[in-house]
Amino acid sequence: MTKRKLIAGNWKMNGNLEANDALVRALVAGMKDAGCDVAVCVPAPYLAQVQMLRHGAKLELGAQDVSQHASGAYTGEVSAAMLREFGVRYAIVGHSERRQYHGETDALVAEKAKAALALGITPIVCIGETLAEREAGRTEEVVKRQMAAVIHVNGHCISEIVVAYEPVWAIGTGRTATPEQAQQVHALLRKQLAAATPQAERVNILYGGSMNAANAASLLAQPDIDGGLIGGASLKSADFLQIIAAASA
Numbered sequence: 001m002t003k004r005k006l007i008a009g010n011w012k013m014n015g016n017l018e019a020n021d022a023l024v025r026a027l028v029a030g031m032k033d034a035g036c037d038v039a040v041c042v043p044a045p046y047l048a049q050v051q052m053l054r055h056g057a058k059l060e061l062g063a064q065d066v067s068q069h070a071s072g073a074y075t076g077e078v079s080a081a082m083l084r085e086f087g088v089r090y091a092i093v094g095h096s097e098r099r100q101y102h103g104e105t106d107a108l109v110a111e112k113a114k115a116a117l118a119l120g121i122t123p124i125v126c127i128g129e130t131l132a133e134r135e136a137g138r139t140e141e142v143v144k145r146q147m148a149a150v151i152h153v154n155g156h157c158i159s160e161i162v163v164a165y166e167p168v169w170a171i172g173t174g175r176t177a178t179p180e181q182a183q184q185v186h187a188l189l190r191k192q193l194a195a196a197t198p199q200a201e202r203v204n205i206l207y208g209g210s211m212n213a214a215n216a217a218s219l220l221a222q223p224d225i226d227g228g229l230i231g232g233a234s235l236k237s238a239d240f241l242q243i244i245a246a247a248s249a
């Protein structure tokens with residue numbers, strides 16, 4: 001049985017009450033026959049709004065981060081338990097923007113994945129090399145190291161996560177990895193997961209980085225690309241719906 005693909009939108013720090021309303025209503029109306037799983041990962045203040053708007057629809061709700069702590073004196077943090085109260089099904093952890101601008105380490109990202117799993121939230125664990133790392137021939141070493149940290153901390157739960165391979169040089173640049181480049185890394189990650197769990201085939205490995213309506217189909221046709229994590233194109237309902245259609249084919 002082939003597993004369902006997952007198309008997740010990462011709105012990043014975009015949106016407002018009015019724009020979110022229009023976007024979510026258009027998605028809910030347009031994705032009735034979706035043959036894949038669909039989620040939107042929204043800024044924390046809008047979780048309640050989007051939860052209400054998606055009521056009864058197949059659109060899943062995601063967060064863009066989660067604290068590694070359960071509760072307590074951690075100003076500014078949002079716990080997995082809080083996310084749960086708003087019907088959150090997915091939480092992005094370790095996005096390269098958080099690794100880059102907020103100093104998140106491999107170890108912290110692994111702890112965040114664990115905190116999400118403990119509350120029944122599926123972490124979407126982002127990994128990927130920078131341009132300098134790729135050009136230095138270090139892609140394999142970097143993504144394996146990032147993946148290994150998450151496997152190490154999450155042990156037997158590892159088949160419950162979603163992985164997103166997002167080459168940093170492809171994010172927001174319009175420069176997409178070729179289907180072959182992406183597949184090569186996805187296959188490598190699948191192999192690494194298979195060494196840790198007999199359920200590696202169950203894990204959705206998403207591609208992210210300038211995925212759009214025009215290139216989605218060829219990326220999603222690769223054997224180890226099980227969906228997409230979409231930034232810019234997830235803010236336009238028509239584009240996002242086209243990607244959903246490509247993943248449903």
Ligand SMILES: O=C(CO)COP(=O)(O)O
Binds near residue numbers: 166231
């Ligand atoms: O970072 C991404 C999703 O998490 C990708 O962003 P873009 O689709 O805008 O390149």
